[in-house]
Amino acid sequence: MTDDEQLFTELAELLRPRLEPPPEVLDAARLAFGWRDAELARLVEDSLLESTAGTRAGGTGPRLLAFESGEVVVELQIDGRRVVGQVDPPAEVELELRAGAPDGPGALLATGRSDALGRFVLHVPAGVQLVTLGCTYPDGTGFRTSAVRL
Structure with missing residues (x-):
């Protein structure tokens, strides 16, 4: 693995938690979906x-x-x-x-x-x-x- 590939892998690991929406956002989305009808x-x-x-x-x-x-x-x-x-x-x-x-x-x-x-x-x-x-x-x-x- 090159230095650039290693850097991108480490950066992806650092950002992974931020790629997941916060729990309150997921709750709001579920509520909006549930109330659509x-x-x-x-x-x-x-x-x-x-x-x-x-x-x-x-x-x-x-x-x-x-x-x-x-x-x-x-x-x-x-x-x-x-x-x-x-x-x-x-x-x-x-x-x-x-x-x-x-x-x-x-x-x-x-x-x-x-x-x-x-x-x-x-x-x-x-x-x-x-x-x-x-x-x-x-x-x-x-x-x-x-x-x-x-």
Whole structure:
């Protein structure tokens, strides 16, 4: 083996760990692939929008939102950094709260599971301004909400 070949071999060995994507990148790719078939739930109510139309006195208090996906409605109450919600019809679903828009895998902020009545509470870390909520049923079907600015 020539000196140049030896140098290239050693260089390839040094760079090999950097050729593998970091685990968090692989996790995000798997999530994006898994959510590609998840339906995007449609925003049907937002108290913030209603307050600008003058229907909500003063615009104070928690923000109330409702998203619809087929026959399912998920209602959210955002109060500071706390998200209280309910899935209707009631069901136990896996929940993922992510930073950013639904078209890309944002950082995972919180996970949880709704109870038998569809109720749940999730907490948003400080500094996060935009979130999406993903709901997955035991059969693997699910939906995600459009992005919500806190």
